[in-house]
Amino acid sequence: MAVRGEFLYEGKAKKIYATEDPKVLWMYYKDDATAFDGAKKGIINNKGIMNNRVSNLLFRLLEENGVETHLIEPLDERNVLVKKLDMIPVEIVVRNKVAGSLAKRLGIEEGTDLKGTIIELYYKNDELGDPMINEYHAEVMGWATRNELKEMQEKALKINQVLVHFFDSIGIILVDYKLEFGRLDGRVILGDEISPDTCRLWDKESLEKLDKDRFRRNLGKEEEAYMEVVRRIEAKLG
Numbered sequence: 001m002a003v004r005g006e007f008l009y010e011g012k013a014k015k016i017y018a019t020e021d022p023k024v025l026w027m028y029y030k031d032d033a034t035a036f037d038g039a040k041k042g043i044i045n046n047k048g049i050m051n052n053r054v055s056n057l058l059f060r061l062l063e064e065n066g067v068e069t070h071l072i073e074p075l076d077e078r079n080v081l082v083k084k085l086d087m088i089p090v091e092i093v094v095r096n097k098v099a100g101s102l103a104k105r106l107g108i109e110e111g112t113d114l115k116g117t118i119i120e121l122y123y124k125n126d127e128l129g130d131p132m133i134n135e136y137h138a139e140v141m142g143w144a145t146r147n148e149l150k151e152m153q154e155k156a157l158k159i160n161q162v163l164v165h166f167f168d169s170i171g172i173i174l175v176d177y178k179l180e181f182g183r184l185d186g187r188v189i190l191g192d193e194i195s196p197d198t199c200r201l202w203d204k205e206s207l208e209k210l211d212k213d214r215f216r217r218n219l220g221k222e223e224e225a226y227m228e229v230v231r232r233i234e235a236k237l238g
Ligand code: TMP
Pocket: 093, 099, 100, 101, 102, 130, 176, 177, 178, 197, 198, 199, 200
């Protein structure tokens, strides 16, 4: 049984602790919700419990499909053991439909279909508001090597195949989402979380939003929407 050790770091949605094993971290999921790089703050009741559940089930599904993740073992409702990674400060956003900042930036209506998958890179830096970058920035600034960038994008496309198919099978459109990767023993591995906080998830029939856009856009019923995602994922993978 792992023992929670020294507190290491608090992010916007999680707290990270050491364990007695230097290769293993303890992640605690909070209910705090933020948007717009922390400018909007709130609480979504039970969000930590729901995101922990969703992320663990999706990471297990990805592992079963040959995608290595940091997941070691869920501990309880809010806590999970993960492999310690050397995190790469480049966020990968994968888009299957136009929404959010892409809709705004290019003046294209939200919900518009894309002919293929779009991958975008962002520099993970809250103070700067996670600015969009390209591979040249990432490589020249020393945030990731060319090989790591290639590996991250190849893995993102593989993850996308698995997740689009899975969400479709539970009546959900995976519109877009954010991934974070880290280094371990020379490999690039999926870290952080995949949850309604980090994805846009629309009901296939009603197009109702089942994700953090309910909070960002003051649509209400956040907890109910997250719960619906948990319910559908658990019915299939739980
Ligand atoms: P965007 O439309 O705001 O660029 O977001 C694209 C997707 O990435 C959306 O599903 C939300 C997710 N995302 C995060 O999880 N964290 C972030 O910091 C950003 C910018 C986006």
